Amino acid sequence: MTRSAHRRHRRGQQGPGHAGSPRWPRLPLIAGLAALLFFGTVMVKVAVDSDPVSATAGGTPGGTGTATTPAAGATPGGAAERNSPRPPKRSVPAGPSDPTRAEDVPASGPGTFTVAQGEGEAVGAGPPLRYQVAVEDGLALSVADAAAQVDGVLAHPRGWTADGGAGFQRVAPGSDHDFVVQIATPGTVDRICGAYGLDTGGEVNCRVDDKVVVNLRRWVLATPVYEDDVAGYRALIINHEVGHFLGHGHQGCPGQGAPAPVMMQQIKGMHGCLPNVWPFDADGRPVTGPAVP
Numbered sequence: 001m002t003r004s005a006h007r008r009h010r011r012g013q014q015g016p017g018h019a020g021s022p023r024w025p026r027l028p029l030i031a032g033l034a035a036l037l038f039f040g041t042v043m044v045k046v047a048v049d050s051d052p053v054s055a056t057a058g059g060t061p062g063g064t065g066t067a068t069t070p071a072a073g074a075t076p077g078g079a080a081e082r083n084s085p086r087p088p089k090r091s092v093p094a095g096p097s098d099p100t101r102a103e104d105v106p107a108s109g110p111g112t113f114t115v116a117q118g119e120g121e122a123v124g125a126g127p128p129l130r131y132q133v134a135v136e137d138g139l140a141l142s143v144a145d146a147a148a149q150v151d152g153v154l155a156h157p158r159g160w161t162a163d164g165g166a167g168f169q170r171v172a173p174g175s176d177h178d179f180v181v182q183i184a185t186p187g188t189v190d191r192i193c194g195a196y197g198l199d200t201g202g203e204v205n206c207r208v209d210d211k212v213v214v215n216l217r218r219w220v221l222a223t224p225v226y227e228d229d230v231a232g233y234r235a236l237i238i239n240h241e242v243g244h245f246l247g248h249g250h251q252g253c254p255g256q257g258a259p260a261p262v263m264m265q266q267i268k269g270m271h272g273c274l275p276n277v278w279p280f281d282a283d284g285r286p287v288t289g290p291a292v293p
Helices: 003-014 026-049 143-155 186-194 216-221 230-245
Strands: 113-115 128-136 167-170 179-184 206-208 211-215
Touching: 113 179, 128 143, 143 167, 143 230, 179 186, 179 216, 179 230, 186 206, 186 211, 186 216, 206 230, 211 216, 211 230, 216 230
Parallel strands: 128 167, 128 179, 179 211
Antiparallel strands: 113 128, 206 211
């Protein structure tokens, strides 16, 4: 029983007419029992509604897609992730109109997208891969802000262009492009990725063919390790999935206290590694680990 309910119940017992009465009046008794029944029902409902939903995204990737999956039967970021060191704050600026709460993440959307207008500058010494940024229609997320954040990640000096081998340029709607970054509701992500045999379980992202498909839940809420650096986690999402597009497979933690590779599935736990969202370190050296399935 809640404290307020307990107070109300006590008032029902000790109200006028109770002092010196040889027996309990029926009306207060009925009211007290009704209050007990009501607040007991509320407490049961809260306990049921508060149960976390377990992710089941443990399927085997099929086709040409690659998926970042949480451990089977657990929400993204299990105990290992929650106990891991926190990353530095705000490695990439967030957009001014970014949603920030779980309430801002609808379960599903229409499956249609708006592509960011305009064209960005080519970055990197390699031949530029042309990309678009699209946001599912109906979301409280500015496609212009999302595009600016993706642009910033791909142009970052510690990003995939750091070794001189890659280049990127965002292009306008209707232009030929090599890949598209789509930010979508969990249900839409499941449908897109599921068409390629991937089980994203309403929780995670995937890369299929020319699509980098970003789950809005991860874009808004990150994971427990990155809850204080959501913008940094967005950089990790983009670097991980674009890394798949560039041909990189999953990697493991190289050793206790080492920075986690971006191709490591950090959502499944840090395994002794420190949080890191960039494929290269500050000296331009690649941050890598052993290949894993």
